[in-house]
Every structure is written in C-alpha cells, then in structure tokens.
Amino acid sequence: MNYRFSERLGSFSSSAVREILKLTQGNSILSFAGGLPAEEHFPAQAISEAFGRVMEQGNKALQYGLTEGYLPLRQALCRRMEKKHVKVTPDDMLVTTGSQQAIDLLTRIYIDPGDVILVERPTYLSALQVFRSYGAVPISVDGDTDGLNLADLEAKLKQYNPKMLYVIPTFSNPAGRAWSEERRRGVLELCRRCDTLILEDDPYGELKFGDKSVEYRSLFSLDRHPEGSCVVYTSTFSKTVAPGLRTGWVMADPEIIRQMARAKQAADLQSSSLDQQTLYQLLEHFDLDGHIEFVRTEYEARKKHLVSLLEQYAWPGVTWEEPKGGMFIWLRLPKEIDTGALLKIAVQEGAAFVPGVSFYAEDPELNTLRMNFTYNDTATTIEGMKRLDRAMQSVLVKG
Amino acid sequence: MNYRFSERLGSFSSSAVREILKLTQGNSILSFAGGLPAEEHFPAQAISEAFGRVMEQGNKALQYGLTEGYLPLRQALCRRMEKKHVKVTPDDMLVTTGSQQAIDLLTRIYIDPGDVILVERPTYLSALQVFRSYGAVPISVDGDTDGLNLADLEAKLKQYNPKMLYVIPTFSNPAGRAWSEERRRGVLELCRRCDTLILEDDPYGELKFGDKSVEYRSLFSLDRHPEGSCVVYTSTFSKTVAPGLRTGWVMADPEIIRQMARAKQAADLQSSSLDQQTLYQLLEHFDLDGHIEFVRTEYEARKKHLVSLLEQYAWPGVTWEEPKGGMFIWLRLPKEIDTGALLKIAVQEGAAFVPGVSFYAEDPELNTLRMNFTYNDTATTIEGMKRLDRAMQSVLVKG
Structure with a gap:
C-alpha cells in the first residue's frame, strides 16, 4: 500500500x-x-463530589449534548466573566476541548493558506503549530516586558494587512510578561483600524503574582463586546482546576461563535458531556476563587x-x-x-x-x-x- | 469590525x-x-464505580496525558480487538474524542482540496460535512443490501483515482445495511490495487440483530494489518457505553497513526484524561460484553x-x-x-x-x-x- x-x-x-x-x-x-x-x-475531592452530583441528575448526564456546550456551564461562565468586566450571553460562547481547540477552530474558519498571522516574539509554540498546519504564515512583532511594541505592530499591520494577531497579554507563554493597559489599548486601536482580528489567549490570567490590587484587564473586556468585537477571547480550566477535565471556552462576536460551532461539529461533535457537567457542579458548589x-x-x-x-x-x-x-x-x-x-x-x-x-x-x-x-x-x-x-x-x- | x-x-x-x-x-x-x-x-452505576477507581489512583489522574491516549486503555482495546481477529499494539492506535474526530483527523492529514473521496449512497452526513470542509469532493458509489456494487466501485476507482473510500460496512448509517463477506473482500482487493485508502467507520458493529452465529468481519481484520494496511478503522464507546464519555479510537498503519497524533496535538492536545481512565476502569471491572x-x-x-x-x-x-x-x-x-x-x-x-x-x-x-x-x-x-x-x-x- x-x-x-x-x-x-x-x-x-x-x-x-x-x-x-x-x-x-x-x-x-x-x-x-x-x-x-x-x-x-x-481539588480532587471537590471534583469527585461534583461528579457525584452530576450522576445524581440521572442517566441523561451521559447522553449527547449540544455542540455549543452544556448550557448551565456557559451560563455560569457568563456570571464569572461579569466580575471581569465582560458582559456576554451563552450565545457568545463555545465550550472547547481545552483552549487549544479554540485556537484550532478559529484558525479553521478564519484563515486561508498564505494568510499572515502576527504573533508575539516569543510566543506559544503550539499556536504556531496550528497556524502553520493551515498554511498560515506567522510573523512576529517585537515587544518588551510591557507588551507589544506599538510602532512595530503598526508597521507590520501596514506591511502585511494580516487577518489575525495572536497574543497572550497576561503572563505570556513563554516569557511571563503582563502587558500594561496603555499597550493593551494601543493594540486594540491599531487592530480595529486595520480590521485585524485579535485572538486573545488567556490560560494564565488568574495566576497573578505580587500586588493583588493590580488588575490586568482582558483585551476583550476593554473592547466593545460581544457584537462587533475585534477580539476573540479563550481561556481554560486546565490551569486553575485540572487539565484532565480538558475544558476550555471561547467568547466572541456571536457570528464568529456560530461559525466556530459549525467547525466543531465537524471536528468532534462536542466535548465530553461528563467533564462539562462536572465543571458546572464544581463552579456551583466549590470555592473556586x-x-x-x-x-x-x-x-x-x-x-x-x-x-x-x-x-x-x-x-x-x-x-x-x-x-x-x-x-x-x-x-x-x-x-x-x-x-x-x-x-x-x-x-x-x-x-x-x-x-x-x-x-x-x-x-x-x-x-x-x-x-x-x-x-x-x-x-x-x-x-x-x-x-x-x-x-x-x-x-x-x-x- | x-x-x-x-x-x-x-x-x-x-x-x-x-x-x-x-x-x-x-x-x-x-x-x-x-x-x-x-x-x-x-451503565451509570458502573461508570460511577469506574470513576471512583480512577480517583483512587491519586491526583495524577487529573493531569495532562499523552496525545496518543491513556496507555492502559489502548492496551485494553488491543486485547478487546484480538477477539475480533485483529492484532495491534498501542502504537497502532490513537484515542479520539469520539470517532467523529478520527474522521476529521484522517481527512486533515490525507486529503488536499479537490481530492475525490468515494462514499456509500446514502452515507453518514457528518462525514460528508468533514470531507467538504477540507475541500474534498465526495462521490457516491452505488450499493444494495449486500454492500457496495463492485462494478460501480471499480469504474469509479478508475475514473477518479480517489485517495480514499469512506464506508460503514456493518449496520450502516443511515441504511442499516451489513455487507456480505464477499463484498468486503472484493472492496479490499479493488482498493488495494488502486492504492485507495479505506476509512472503515464502525460505531454500530456490536449492535447486531438476528442470528448470533453470523459474524461480520471488519475490513481491517480481513486485510493485512497493521503495517501496510489499506484500512483505517475507527470505532467508539458512544453507542455501547455512553456518548457522554466522548471516547472513540482509531487503528491503522503506525505511520498513519503517528501523523494523526501530530494533527491531534494541534487540534486539542489530547482527549479528556478522566473519560479515558474511567473507560479503562470500566473495561477492567465491568461485564461490557x-x-x-x-x-x-x-x-x-x-x-x-x-x-x-x-x-x-x-x-x-x-x-x-x-x-x-x-x-x-x-x-x-x-x-x-x-x-x-x-x-x-x-x-x-x-x-x-x-x-x-x-x-x-x-x-x-x-x-x-x-x-x-x-x-x-x-x-x-x-x-x-x-x-x-x-x-x-x-x-x-x-x-
């Protein structure tokens, strides 16, 4: 053969x-x-208890669910996001198999071979892997400990007219940087002007060190949202609860979410029903914060x-x-x-x-x-x- | 925007x-x-018990795992497959988020835009959805209750030189057909001659009605395997255990599995660790058959x-x-x-x-x-x- x-x-x-x-x-x-x-x-004990609560719901818990994700979980996520200056509804949200899948699905619906995607220097290696697998050309933008270099970003937006900018503004992987609010607002303004979509990857935002009063606002929360937002925001419970539950989510303009949900139907129909319901019960009954x-x-x-x-x-x-x-x-x-x-x-x-x-x-x-x-x-x-x-x-x- | x-x-x-x-x-x-x-x-009670056994293993059960899938689960699957005339090792196997993901990953590594994929008439709609999303052109082959029409298959293999044939030989979706062994062997021979890879989707094979002594051999088991097999076989626990665990698997030539595992890394890193381990414990301690x-x-x-x-x-x-x-x-x-x-x-x-x-x-x-x-x-x-x-x-x- x-x-x-x-x-x-x-x-x-x-x-x-x-x-x-x-x-x-x-x-x-x-x-x-x-x-x-x-x-x-x-929190193994709490996860066990949450799983027990799921199974108490009866056998329906083990059935197929919606591609978009378990509705009570999306509702709970919306409430959680409110404390972070974000107002979204479940229609603006898709549950994914980790935030890795959100990166993959967005690339799948948004990028054609040859398209340029701007990234940080250095940036998350598995995002580069996804972008290249779809034939995209990642090009890096200079930066420092305060975030992207706005002059270099502006020049590269002009030079490449990229469809997308991929960033981890809060405790970046691998450099551990946290962007200043000034840089965040600057990046938003430049990208909005060029119709460049920002994929904001935020797996680590909750793992903040030092002065507790310092707040790092997500780009998504700083932009108009969800309708017409130029930011697609993804995060995950892998770092705050446990990776084994393999649950992330993505928030964006509802049209983008609809298209990503269609791509997810083709990719795997839906993420694990059990994991999603377990996380929901955990959010309801455990002091996650x-x-x-x-x-x-x-x-x-x-x-x-x-x-x-x-x-x-x-x-x-x-x-x-x-x-x-x-x-x-x-x-x-x-x-x-x-x-x-x-x-x-x-x-x-x-x-x-x-x-x-x-x-x-x-x-x-x-x-x-x-x-x-x-x-x-x-x-x-x-x-x-x-x-x-x-x-x-x-x-x-x-x- | x-x-x-x-x-x-x-x-x-x-x-x-x-x-x-x-x-x-x-x-x-x-x-x-x-x-x-x-x-x-x-089997909700058995799933609960299996989950309990997983959590007894300690917190490691909640950590990231291998992209290829939980090794003891793959080993157990190999033993299960032996009863079905299949000899494979864990290296010939990848655990997926349902068999839907196996269809997606194989298409991703095997198909270029414009490639023809032959399918049954009628066939599983979500497979068509995946194929089209990668720019493939699905073309149907006539068939009857005994399986594909070999003359029509031969003609279309010649006409299109297709890279792939997608089939559900045992209790097909939507038509409920089970191919005769003659047709199975005929399809194998024709496809092998043309270097056309067969994607054998087998979610329903265990749900057999009527005479228990009748055995429907998988195409994969009838072909040389795993090395050099012209069949990629996928199945799932969604219909025999529960869809909520979202666990399928795929067996193939180890090089195909390696490439699919790389694509899976990009797609979602891995499927749920908890679901995989729960299924493993279920296979060990529950009379699944x-x-x-x-x-x-x-x-x-x-x-x-x-x-x-x-x-x-x-x-x-x-x-x-x-x-x-x-x-x-x-x-x-x-x-x-x-x-x-x-x-x-x-x-x-x-x-x-x-x-x-x-x-x-x-x-x-x-x-x-x-x-x-x-x-x-x-x-x-x-x-x-x-x-x-x-x-x-x-x-x-x-x-």
Whole structure:
C-alpha cells in the first residue's frame, strides 16, 4: 500500500514539549519542560463530589449534548466573566476541548493558506503549530516586558494587512510578561483600524503574582463586546482546576461563535458531556476563587524559589525576566550557546526544559529556553537545578 | 469590525441532525432524528464505580496525558480487538474524542482540496460535512443490501483515482445495511490495487440483530494489518457505553497513526484524561460484553416494534429495508414527496426525523428519510408514530 498523504502533512511538526514529555515518561528525568500544574493541588475531592452530583441528575448526564456546550456551564461562565468586566450571553460562547481547540477552530474558519498571522516574539509554540498546519504564515512583532511594541505592530499591520494577531497579554507563554493597559489599548486601536482580528489567549490570567490590587484587564473586556468585537477571547480550566477535565471556552462576536460551532461539529461533535457537567457542579458548589488564591500563592512561592536558585547558581551570561504570573520563566544564555544541544546534555544529567527555538515565528534565538516552575515541589526543583547546573557548567565552560 | 472569514467557511454546513436536535430541545417534540442510544440503559452505576477507581489512583489522574491516549486503555482495546481477529499494539492506535474526530483527523492529514473521496449512497452526513470542509469532493458509489456494487466501485476507482473510500460496512448509517463477506473482500482487493485508502467507520458493529452465529468481519481484520494496511478503522464507546464519555479510537498503519497524533496535538492536545481512565476502569471491572448483549436485545425489540408499527400504518408507497443491526431504519416514500417539507409538518405535529437529502454526496433522493429506533421507549414510539402518521396522511393524501 502506497499511502498518499496530504500536502499539508509536512506542516504538522510535533510539539517539542510533548516530545520531551514522552521522553521523560516512565524514567527518572526531572522535567522543567511541560506546562504542567502542580498535581498535589488539584481539588480532587471537590471534583469527585461534583461528579457525584452530576450522576445524581440521572442517566441523561451521559447522553449527547449540544455542540455549543452544556448550557448551565456557559451560563455560569457568563456570571464569572461579569466580575471581569465582560458582559456576554451563552450565545457568545463555545465550550472547547481545552483552549487549544479554540485556537484550532478559529484558525479553521478564519484563515486561508498564505494568510499572515502576527504573533508575539516569543510566543506559544503550539499556536504556531496550528497556524502553520493551515498554511498560515506567522510573523512576529517585537515587544518588551510591557507588551507589544506599538510602532512595530503598526508597521507590520501596514506591511502585511494580516487577518489575525495572536497574543497572550497576561503572563505570556513563554516569557511571563503582563502587558500594561496603555499597550493593551494601543493594540486594540491599531487592530480595529486595520480590521485585524485579535485572538486573545488567556490560560494564565488568574495566576497573578505580587500586588493583588493590580488588575490586568482582558483585551476583550476593554473592547466593545460581544457584537462587533475585534477580539476573540479563550481561556481554560486546565490551569486553575485540572487539565484532565480538558475544558476550555471561547467568547466572541456571536457570528464568529456560530461559525466556530459549525467547525466543531465537524471536528468532534462536542466535548465530553461528563467533564462539562462536572465543571458546572464544581463552579456551583466549590470555592473556586479561594482555590485559585491558594494555587497562585503556591505558584508564586515556587517561582521565588526557582529564581533564588537561579541567583545562587548565577551562571555567567544567563539572564531572565521576572515573571509577573503564570507558569514559566524565560532564560537567555550567552549568544554562542545552542539550548537544543544543551537539552541533550541536560537529559543525560536527568533534567529537561524546552529549548527556545520552538517559540519563534522566525529567526529563532537559539540561546533561549523556557522553564516551568509550577509542577515540581521544592525538593525536586533543588535536585533538578543541580542536574541542570552540571549541564550548564559543561557548555558554559566550553563556551 | 469587518470580519474576514476564510474561503472554506461556506463548506461548514451545519449538521441537519444537530439543528433538529436544537429545535427539539426543551419542547415536547418526540424525535426519531438523533442517533441517540437509550438513556435508561446507560451503565451509570458502573461508570460511577469506574470513576471512583480512577480517583483512587491519586491526583495524577487529573493531569495532562499523552496525545496518543491513556496507555492502559489502548492496551485494553488491543486485547478487546484480538477477539475480533485483529492484532495491534498501542502504537497502532490513537484515542479520539469520539470517532467523529478520527474522521476529521484522517481527512486533515490525507486529503488536499479537490481530492475525490468515494462514499456509500446514502452515507453518514457528518462525514460528508468533514470531507467538504477540507475541500474534498465526495462521490457516491452505488450499493444494495449486500454492500457496495463492485462494478460501480471499480469504474469509479478508475475514473477518479480517489485517495480514499469512506464506508460503514456493518449496520450502516443511515441504511442499516451489513455487507456480505464477499463484498468486503472484493472492496479490499479493488482498493488495494488502486492504492485507495479505506476509512472503515464502525460505531454500530456490536449492535447486531438476528442470528448470533453470523459474524461480520471488519475490513481491517480481513486485510493485512497493521503495517501496510489499506484500512483505517475507527470505532467508539458512544453507542455501547455512553456518548457522554466522548471516547472513540482509531487503528491503522503506525505511520498513519503517528501523523494523526501530530494533527491531534494541534487540534486539542489530547482527549479528556478522566473519560479515558474511567473507560479503562470500566473495561477492567465491568461485564461490557454482557451489557452490550443486553443493549442489543433491547434495540432489536425496539426495531421490531417500530417495524410492526410501520406495517400497521402501511403508508401507501412507503418502503424500507429491514436493518440487520445498528440504530436506524431508512424509509423511501413515493417519488413526489419531499421529506424536507414533510419534516416541517411533522414538527408541527410534534414529531421529528432526518430528511434523506443530507445523506447523499450528490443527486439526493428527496423522498427518503431516516428514523432512529433506539432512543424512544415503547410508549413514546407509539405516540411519535401517531404524530408522524398525521403528517404522512396530509402529504400522502395531497400527493
């Protein structure tokens, strides 16, 4: 049998992170690679109780449901969003299999091969993977710790007339940045002027460190919404409740939602009914905000711990941005170091991270890498950093 | 904001069934439309126990998992498949969000715009929806109750050199047909000769009526497999356990599985970890085969009941094929009747079905319709048929 794969096949590169995850499964590698939340903080008891409540509803809970998602869950999400300056109805919302699926579905209905999508530099690698799989051309816009560089954005909007801008404005992956409100408003204004749709990916917005009074408004909430919004907003419960429930959602202009729902019918009919109903019961009967408060305090402590270790090791020429929230810290090594080569040594030493190369639309800076600080407990982090140090010493000395 | 949707947007037609489902939600319409299993037979208690076992495993059960699917579930599926003359390993298998996602992912990696996909006449409407969304051109092959017409298949293989043939050989949707082994072997031989990949969709294979000793071998089991197989086989637990768990799987040559897994990474990273683990625990601790035996006996009784009512009403010029298994019966009305118009009257009378038009790749026979016989209990079926009779009388008299 001679298989005749599609021409787009070559564009499905496998995610570096997931390949590394595979590599580390079942052996003793301590990994800073995956975007994994801390397992020991999952609200397992509350999830069990929520599942029990679902099953009390009777067998209907196990039947097919609407493509758009379980209505009570969408209603609960609308109420939750109100506290975040967002007024939407269930018709402006679609439940997805994680926010990854929202990225995929929007790309599917909005992008033609050859279309340019502007992205941050660096940006989420699996979004790049989706965009390329549909034949889109991702092009990056410069930025700093306050967000996108507005002059560069304006120039690239003019140059490429892109259909879409993909951003993670609040605790970005991989750089951990949080945009200032001025930048947020500036990006909105520029994109609206050019009819460039903004895909705002917000998986980490609730994981805020530092001054609690600081509020990072979503682009979606700052724009007119939902009708006529130039922002499509997606988030997920993977980081605040648990990834195993695989539930995200997307809010947008209702016409965009309708089209995404049609694409979802074709893709998988609907996401898990059980997971959606379990999450709904959890939202109704569990203090999710209290839980998030606990998780983010823990994550901030882990971040501080990892930063303190980085400061102790003080590898020559290695710098980082202090993350304002989220799950990642982004390291820059001396220019001559290729972190892909470093990873191989690190894995031999028993530690892993994600080389920076995968996070760039173009012209990757090979001397960068991403570390996760949420998954490992204190002891594991200390041991993992020891191993990473051995790998670092070997390349930094050589360098 | 002027939205700039993709050119492929027009190809996302909404599924007729799901639109009808929406129409019937929350009001008193008795529906024969959806492909819904009987809720009262879901093994809810066993699912609850399985979930309990999952949660006993600890918090890791709620973490991210492999894109390919929960390994113990894949291993259990391999053991299950062995009883069906199939020898595969977990590497030849991918867990999906229902078998719908398997159809989507294979199309995504295998089909380019303009490619021809041969299908049965009639065939599953949501597969047509997927194929068209990727710009493929579905073309139907004639068939009868024994399966595809081999002469017509041979002619169309020659004429179109199609990359793919999509079929439901065992209790087809919508026609309820089961192919003879001769036809199965004939189709395999012809497709292998032309390097045409067969997508074998088998959601209903376990729901067999009549003589228990009759065995319908899957095309996949009849072909060399898994390496170099010209068949990609997909099935699901939606009809045998419950749709709410949203879990299907696909088996194929390992290279095809690898490519589909990459596409799945982009699409949604992975299916629900909880659902997969719950199914695994169910397979380990519950007599699924006994349960399936119970369900198919019930479904056969429901089929007989619906057929007896059809015989009683004996609408003039209305004929049907006796389904050999599955969930559907396919009706043919007098030529001049448009079942789309009939549906509107039926909905006014409080009953629903799916007009045949959506099940055709081309040249739809507008005088056909699909009825589901698994969802409604006896009393509901009797009342629904009364309502349908009123609608029928009004068009058959007019006709």
